[in-house]
Structure formats: C-alpha cells, structure tokens
Amino acid sequence: xxxxxxxxxxxxxxxxGNGKTVAIVLAVVLILIVAGVSLVVLTSRKAAPSEIxxxxxxxxxxxxxxxxxxQLSGLRLWINQTNAAGGLYVSSYGKKLPLKLFTYDDQxxxxxxxxxxxxxxxxxxxxxxxxxxGSTLTAPAVSIAQEHHVLLFDPTASSPGFFSSSDxxxxxxxxxxxxxxxxxxxxxxxxxxxxxxxxxxxYLDQAFTAAQAATLDSALTAVxxxxxxxxxxxxxxxxxxxxxxxxxxSTNPQAVIELGYxxxxxxxxxxxxxxxxxxxxxxxxxxxxxxxxLLADTPPGSLNYTYTYASPxxxxxxxxxxxxxxxxxxxxxTSLYGHAPNFNNIAGYNAxxxxxxxxxxxxxxxxxxxxxxxxxxxxxVTTLEGPFVLNTSTxxxxxxxxxxxxxQPSSSGLVPVVIYPENVATGTAIYPAPSVxxxxxxxxxxxxxxxxxxxxxxxxxxSMVSPNSIFSAAAYMDGERL
Numbered sequence: 111x112x113x114x115x116x117x118x119x120x121x122x123x124x125x126x127g128n129g130k131t132v133a134i135v136l137a138v139v140l141i142l143i144v145a146g147v148s149l150v151v152l153t154s155r156k157a158a159p160s161e162i163x164x165x166x167x168x169x170x171x172x173x174x175x176x177x178x179x180x181q182l183s184g185l186r187l188w189i190n191q192t193n194a195a196g197g198l199y200v201s202s203y204g205k206k207l208p209l210k211l212f213t214y215d216d217q218x219x220x221x222x223x224x225x226x227x228x229x230x231x232x233x234x235x236x237x238x239x240x241x242x243x244g245s246t247l248t249a250p251a252v253s254i255a256q257e258h259h260v261l262l263f264d265p266t267a268s269s270p271g272f273f274s275s276s277d278x279x280x281x282x283x284x285x286x287x288x289x290x291x292x293x294x295x296x297x298x299x300x301x302x303x304x305x306x307x308x309x310x311x312x313y314l315d316q317a318f319t320a321a322q323a324a325t326l327d328s329a330l331t332a333v334x335x336x337x338x339x340x341x342x343x344x345x346x347x348x349x350x351x352x353x354x355x356x357x358x359x360s361t362n363p364q365a366v367i368e369l370g371y372x373x374x375x376x377x378x379x380x381x382x383x384x385x386x387x388x389x390x391x392x393x394x395x396x397x398x399x400x401x402x403x404l405l406a407d408t409p410p411g412s413l414n415y416t417y418t419y420a421s422p423x424x425x426x427x428x429x430x431x432x433x434x435x436x437x438x439x440x441x442x443x444t445s446l447y448g449h450a451p452n453f454n455n456i457a458g459y460n461a462x463x464x465x466x467x468x469x470x471x472x473x474x475x476x477x478x479x480x481x482x483x484x485x486x487x488x489x490x491v492t493t494l495e496g497p498f499v500l501n502t503s504t505x506x507x508x509x510x511x512x513x514x515x516x517x518q519p520s521s522s523g524l525v526p527v528v529i530y531p532e533n534v535a536t537g538t539a540i541y542p543a544p545s546v547x548x549x550x551x552x553x554x555x556x557x558x559x560x561x562x563x564x565x566x567x568x569x570x571x572x573s574m575v576s577p578n579s580i581f582s583a584a585a586y587m588d589g590e591r592l
Contacts, residue, residue: 156202156203156474158200158203158204158205158207159203159207159237159475160207160208161207161208161209161210162197162198162200162207162208162209162210162237162238162469162475163210163212163234163235163236163237163238164189164209164210164211164212164236164237164238164240164465165211165212165213165230165231165234165236165238165239165240166182166185166211166212166213166230166239166240166241166242167213167214167215167216167223167226167227167230167241167242167247168181168182168213168214168215168216168242168243169215169216169217169218169242169243169247170215170217171217171218172217172218172219173218173346173371173373174218174242174243174244174246174247174371175218176372176400176403177243177244177266177371177372177399177400177454178218178242178243178244178247180243180400180452180454180455180458181242181243181265181266181454181455181457181458181461182213182243182458183455183458184451184454184455184456184457184458184459184460184461184462185211185240185265185458185459185461185462186211186458187443187446187458187459187462188458188459188461188462188463188466189209189211189462192209192462192466193208193209197209198466198469198470199470200469200470200473200474200475201470201473201474202473202474203474212230212234212236214226214229214230216242216247218247220246220247220249220250221250223242223247223250223251224250224254227239227241227250227251227254228254231254231258231260232258237475238263238465238469238475239251239255239260239261239262239263240262240263240264240265240461240465241262241263241264241265241267243265243266243267243454244266244267244318244371245267245268245269245272245288245316245317245318246316246317246318247267248262248264248266248267248269248272249267249269249272249317252272252277252280255279255280256277256279259279259477260279260477261278261279261280261281261477261478261480261481262279262280262281263281263283263461263465264280264281264282264283264505265283265284265285265457265458265460265461266284266285266454266457266458267282267285267318268282268285268286268287268288268291268318268321268507269287269288269317269318269321270287270288270289270321270506271317271321272506273287273501273504273505273506274504275503275504277504277505278478278481278505279477279481280505281468281481281484281500281505282500282505282506282507283460283461283464283465283498283507284456284457284458284460284461284464284495284507284510285457285507285510286507286508286509286510286511286512287321287501287506287507287508288317288318288319288321288322289321289322289324289325290325290508290512291322291325291419291512292322292325292326292329292512293325293329294511294512294513294514294530294531295326295367295393295417295419295514295530296325296326296329296330297329297530297531298514298529298530299330299335299365300329300330300333300335302541303333303335305364305541306364306365306390306391306541307335307364308338308361308362308363308364308365309330309335309337309338309363309364309365309366309367310337310338310339310340310358310361310363310365310366310367311323311326311327311337311339311340311341311367311369312339312341312343312354312358312366312367312368312369313341313342313343313368313369313370314342314343314344314345314369314370314371314374315342315343315344316371318371319369319370319371319395320342322369322395323340323342323369326367327340338361338362338363339357339358339361339363341354341357345374345377346373346374346377347377348377348378348380348381348384349381350377351377351378351380351381352381352384352385354381355381355382355385355387356385359385359387363389364390364391364542365389365390365391365392365393366389366391366392366393367393368392368393368394369394369395370394370395370396371395371396372396372399372400372403372404374396375394375395375396375397375404375408376403376404376407376408378394379394379404379408379409379412379413380408380409380412382412383408383409383412388543388545389543390541390542390543391417391541391542391543392415392416392417392543393416393417393418394416394417394418395418395419396418397413397416397418397517398418398419398420398421398424398453398515398526399418399419399421399452399453399454400452400453400454401452401526402449402450402452403452405524411519413517413524414517414518414519414524414543415516415517415518415519415540415543415544416516416517416543417514417515417516417517417529417539418514418515418517419512419513419514419515420512420513420514420515420526420528421453421495421510421512421513422436422453422456422494422495422496423436423437423439423440423450423451423452423453423456424515424526424528425496425513425528425534427492427493427494427495427496429492430492430493430494431490431491431492431493432463432464432467432491432492432493433460433463433493433494434494435494436456436494436495438494439451439456439459439494443455456494456495457495459494460493460494460495463493463494464484464487464491464493464498467487467491468480468483468484468487469483471483471486471487481505484500484505485500485502488500488502495510496509496510496511497509497510498510513528513530513531513534514528514529514530515527515528515529516529516537516539516540518537518540527539
C-alpha cells in the first residue's frame with residue numbers, strides 16, 4: 111500500500127520522525143537523571159551553620175588562674191590564626207566556617223565550672239567542647255560530656271581516672287596521661303640507686319599529682335626501693351610546707367620529690383629557703399612548665415641544681431607534620447607577645463591545632479565522628495608538642511613524653527640541661543647539689559644569676575643563656591627529640 115504522497119507506510123520519513131522523538135525522550139530522561147543526582151547531592155549536604163562554636167572555661171582568680179590563662183591564650187591564638195585564614199574547612203558543608211569562642215569564668219571553682227560547662231552545651235550549643243586547665247577543673251566536664259553525648263576535647267587534664275573504654279566522649283590532646291609522667295624519672299632514680307636510695311615523696315592530694323606519686327612509688331618499690339617518706343598533703347602556704355619539711359628532713363633523704371601545682375612549688379621552695387634546708391636532689395613539676403613564674407616568685411637561687419620535667423619549649427620538635435615546629439612557634443609567640451611561651455601556652459595552641467585536624471578529618475561536626483577521626487590520627491601526627499598517640503580505646507594520651515632536666519647555674523644564669531633519657535641528654539647531672547650558695551657579684555634582683563660554691567663544673571653541653579630567657583636555651587640543645 112502506498113501512502114498519499116508516494117511514500118510507503120512506515121517508510122523512511124516515519125523512521126526519521128521516530129528517531130527525533132526517541133532522541134528528545136532520551137535527552138529529557140538524561141536531564142531528569144542529572145537533575146535528580148544534583149538534587150540528591152544538594153539535599154544530602156546539610157545546611158551549613160554560620161560558624162563553628164567553640165566553648166571553654168578559664169579561671170581569672172584562684173589557685174589555677176595562671177595556668178588556666180596560659181592555656182586559654184594558646185587556644186585563642188589558634189582560633190585567631192584560623193579565622194584570619196578564612197576559617198576551618200568542613201567537607202560536609204563544602205566550605206570554610208569561621209570559629210567563634212564562648213567562655214565563662216569559673217574562678218578556679220569546680221562547682222562554678224559544673225554550671226558553666228552545662229551552659230556551654232545547653233545554652234550556647236557549642237560544637238566543640240573544651241575543658242579548662244588541669245584535672246581538677248576538668249573533672250566536672252567529664253560527666254557532663256557523657257550525659258549530653260558531647261565529645262570533651264581535653265588540653266591538659268591527665269588524670270587516668272578520666273579515661274575508660276566505656277566512655278567515647280573524651281580525647282586527651284596535649285598532655286601525657288599523668289600516670290605515665292614519672293616513668294622516666296623513676297628509671298633515672300633506679301639506675302642511680304647506689305647513690306640515691308633514700309627517697310622522700312610528697313604530693314598534693316589531687317588526681318593529677320596523686321597519679322604520679324602512685325606510679326613513682328610503685329616503680330621504686332618494685333625494685334626494692336621503699337621511699338623513706340610517702341605522704342599526701344593539702345598544704346598551700348610556706349608555713350604549712352615548713353612543718354612538712356621538718357618531717358622530711360628527719361628521714362635524711364638523698365632525694366626529695368615534691369609533686370604539686372605552681373603555687374605549691376612556690377610555697378615549697380619558700381619554705382626550703384626559710385628553713386635553710388639543703389637536699390642533694392630536689393624534683394618539682396612546675397619549674398619546667400612555667401619557668402618564668404617560678405623564677406620570679408621563689409627566693410633567689412631556689413631552682414639551682416633542682417630537677418623537673420623537660421617538655422616543650424625546652425625540648426624541641428623539628429620533624430612535625432601539623433603546624434609549626436617548636437622553635438617556629440616560640441619565635442612567632444615571642445614576636446606577638448614580647449616573651450617566650452611556656453608549656454601551658456603551647457598546650458592550648460596544640461589543642462587547637464589538633465581540634466582543627468580532627469574536624470577536617472571527620473568532615474563534619476558529629477561528636478562520635480570526631481572521636482573516630484582522633485583515633486585515625488593517632489600515631490600519624492607529630493606537632494610542636496611531639497607525637498600524638500592515643501590509647502584509642504580510652505582516649506588517653508600516650509605520646510608527648512616527659513624527660514628529666516636539671517637547672518644548672520652559670521655566670522650568665524640558669525641553664526636547663528636534659529639529663530635523661532641518655533639518647534636525648536644534653537649534659538650530665540651534678541649530684542649531689544653543692545651546699546653553699548653565693549650570689550654572683552655582677553647580679554642582683556629577681557632573676558639574678560646565682561651559683562653554688564663547688565668544685566664541680568657545668569657540663570660543656572650546658573651553654574650560657576640569660577637568666578630571664580631560659581627557653582632560648584633550646585637553641586643549644588643538640589639532643590632534640592625527632
């Protein structure tokens with residue numbers, strides 16, 4: 111049959127028409143598919159918040175004011191730098207978000223802190239929950255974080271009791287768990303047991319210091335060294351420490367270990383000076399963490415030949431994978447504030463660095479996703495504070511080691527000499543501490559150079575530094591941790 115016009119029914123003209131129709135249909139289908147995929151992508155990406163809310167506490171007064179302020183200033187610097195760079199990129203939102211800091215003043219009160227921590231979560235609705243300085247002021251935050259299923263970013267609380275495999279809502283960012291702190295010190299004492307076997311241990315009855323005392327006591331007794339004095343204290347004044355020192359002195363110790371916070375150390379050294387006590391070996395915590403404070407607020411010469419933990423910025427980390435090296439940060443901080451940073455400044459800044467990396471790795475602000483991201487980063491990141499290594503089951507920090515140093519006086523001031531472990535040592539210890547202290551003729555006032563009359567010489571590795579800028583001594587250290 112022929113159609114009008116001579117073309118066969120279903121012939122070439124019809125085929126061309128059908129082909130166009132099919133092409134149009136396919137094009138429409140393709141457009142719908144693309145549009146659908148785009149719609150899925152758009153709808154699956156959550157609406158971005160206007161900012162990332164970071165909440166923390168600080169103490170403007172009370173026993174933790176100094177350390178708390180140092181930590182906050184470090185964290186604040188990281189926030190300012192991140193915002194200056196446009197914010198923090200979060201992949202689930204596809205853009206950078208500015209950081210906004212929310213703070214409350216807990217005045218070193220745990221009851222005030224508990225209320226303030228709750229407000230950060232329930233009133234301010236922070237995305238990033240950061241604890242105040244130290245174990246005492248962090249303690250209320252641990253249970254509050256658990257209750258609200260919010261991850262607690264912990265810069266400087268190291269009490270082992272905070273960390274449990276049953277609690278996924280805490281991660282220790284910037285400080286070795288305190289039960290691990292004295293292991294290097296214990297090993298040093300054990301290796302020198304022939305000279306140092308009569309050891310007195312005095313510790314503040316707080317979680318941070320009690321954990322260290324327990325570890326030290328356990329390590330010593332395990333090898334047959336029973337401390338001649340092992341007592342907790344709640345002392346805070348030099349008068350109270352004077353009474354305690356009478357008891358310690360009566361045991362004729364070859365080493366005295368006093369474990370407290372900065373104000374405890376200041377009172378302890380003041381009591382030693384007032385009572386004219388002399389011990390062959392004295393170890394305290396805070397001269398290594400807040401040197402300038404201890405130097406200024408203790409009697410002249412108090413720190414001579416004493417021992418403490420070696421930590422950044424004295425210990426330098428160069429092979430970092432996140433943020434500046436230790437020396438770069440010291441230079442940066444000094445140019446901004448006119449003085450070198452201390453450990454707690456660094457801890458606050460380091461916490462910020464790791465918070466940023468954790469959020470970037472998680473790609474979102476989900477609390478458990480951030481904890482998983484922290485676990486992923488464990489063992490794979492080194493910062494200006496050292497290797498970031500978590501117990502991924504509990505969130506406790508196992509990296510960032512605490513070595514042992516001795517402050518050795520020179521004609522130009524005190525020099526921090528790392529004495530142990532041997533692979534990072536910059537010199538050897540002078541033991542026992544010489545017993546006669548003389549003021550150097552050219553020095554006077556706070557921070558003056560003092561030296562002990564002795565026939566022992568300062569090791570060559572302990573180069574001269576200004577007494578008021580001890581942390582520049584890092585430049586002389588050839589035993590850096592890598």
